[in-house]
Amino acid sequence: MTEDGGPAWRQTIFFPFAHMSRYGRGRVLRIETDAPTYETRYFDPRGAIDQYYSLPKVPYLKLAAVHDADAKSLTLFALNRHLHEGLPLEVKAEGFAGLALDHALTLHDADLKAVNIKADPDRIKPSRLESVAVGPSGVRASLPPASWNVIRVKNAA
DSSP, X not given: OBOTTSOBOOOTTHHHHHHHHHHOOSEEEOOOOOOOEEEEEEEETTSSSOEEEEEEEEESEEEEEEEXXXXXXXXXEEEEOXXXXXXXXXXXXXXXXXXXXXXXXXXXXXXXXXXXXXXXXXXXXXXXXXXXXXXXXXXXXXXOTTEEEEEEEEEOO
């Protein structure tokens, strides 16, 4: 956002785009998820009439993984869609030995209507994601409610 001749500040959606651009390089890995689900409807505005489609089992977890062989890294992009509850994350990183946590970030706020504004341009910004553990079997973390999360692990060798 900006004002003519004035300051500029980032909308919250800036951060997921920046994270994907910076860390989403390499080979996208196929993943399988097992997460709690919820029921909702999807509105398709492209038709001549309003069309709604029932979505009976949408997972609360949206997960993507990218392996960057040059950087010797594995990056997880995890979205917790649950508005009020945290979500445990357990990723089996089969084929990746000797991983160590490089860094972990989360973007969330208890107030789902909070935004960055001129008077408070850093109201919502990424912060350190606590409770991330990396071991021989993979990665474990606890994702805050309604959060975007980036977990980057590297080969420790």
